[in-house]
Amino acid sequence: DTEVTQTPKHLVMGMTNKKSLKCEQHMGHRAMYWYKQKAKKPPELMFVYSYEKLSINESVPSRFSPECPNSSLLNLHLHALQPEDSALYLCASSHREGDEKLFFGSGTQLSVL
Amino acid sequence: EDQVTQSPEALRLQEGESSSLNCSYTVSGLRGLFWYRQDPGKGPEFLFTLYSAGEEKEKERLKATLTKKESFLHITAPKPEDSATYLCAVQAGGGTSYGKLTFGQGTILTVHP
Numbered sequence: 001d002t003e004v005t006q007t008p009k010h011l012v013m014g015m016t017n018k019k020s021l022k023c024e025q026h027m028g029h030r031a032m033y034w035y036k037q038k039a040k041k042p043p044e045l046m047f048v049y050s051y052e053k054l055s056i057n058e059s060v061p062s063r064f065s066p067e068c069p070n071s072s073l074l075n076l077h078l079h080a081l082q083p084e085d086s087a088l089y090l091c092a093s094s095h096r097e098g099d100e101k102l103f104f105g106s107g108t109q110l111s112v113l
Numbered sequence: 114e115d116q117v118t119q120s121p122e123a124l125r126l127q128e129g130e131s132s133s134l135n136c137s138y139t140v141s142g143l144r145g146l147f148w149y150r151q152d153p154g155k156g157p158e159f160l161f162t163l164y165s166a167g168e169e170k171e172k173e174r175l176k177a178t179l180t181k182k183e184s185f186l187h188i189t190a191p192k193p194e195d196s197a198t199y200l201c202a203v204q205a206g207g208g209t210s211y212g213k214l215t216f217g218q219g220t221i222l223t224v225h226p
Contacts, residue, residue, distance in 0.1 A: 041218070042202075042219055043157065045213065045214070056213070090156050098144075101147075102159065103159070104149075104156030104157050106154075106156050107154070
């Protein structure tokens with residue numbers, strides 16, 4: 001199994017809603033990542049988890065809250081988002097933090113109204 | 114600061130018309146240079162990793178090469194299914210950006226039948 005699975009594929013939420021994005025991998029990877037990608041732009045790193053501990057937070061606003069319940073799962077909790085947060089949110093994994101090859105999921109297309 | 118510049122921004126080819134995409138980079142100690150392919154609404158798909166100047170990698174109609182300042186992705190006799198955005202990324206080997214991927218803006222390739 002070489003897949004990173006993200007749910008939901010699409011999400012529409014209001015600015016007062018609370019929602020969560022989920023990501024799962026069963027490749028035994030110990031590093032997991034959240035990226036944000038706006039249309040026609042490259043992916044931007046948000047968070048890195050290494051061995052289930054937060055390793056990197058790229059100065060992301062607190063309305064985005066990551067969680068890594070175990071080595072296979074990664075969540076991104078969303079609260080009080082702004083319309084400019086609308087984007088494709090990508091999860092990725094690698095064997096270890098700093099390993100060169102990232103496996104990306106298909107992403108969650110988020111629209112904030 | 115690590116920088117990656119890809120050119121052209123967009124490239125339109127006829128089926129069978131070979132061409133090259135360019136990725137110029139500035140990085141503090143290159144650990145690796147990566148090429149990814151991204152289809153609309155999907156996550157990036159890993160293509161190649163290059164580690165040192167002079168290295169070449171091939172996969173079907175694609176060939177990636179690396180010098181000390183840039184990388185080329187050569188596409189030989191492309192087909193419409195090669196249409197996608199091609200992303201270049203570098204991974205630094207030193208300083209505060211250790212292990213972090215820096216992406217270029219991407220080249221949007223369209224191959225017409």
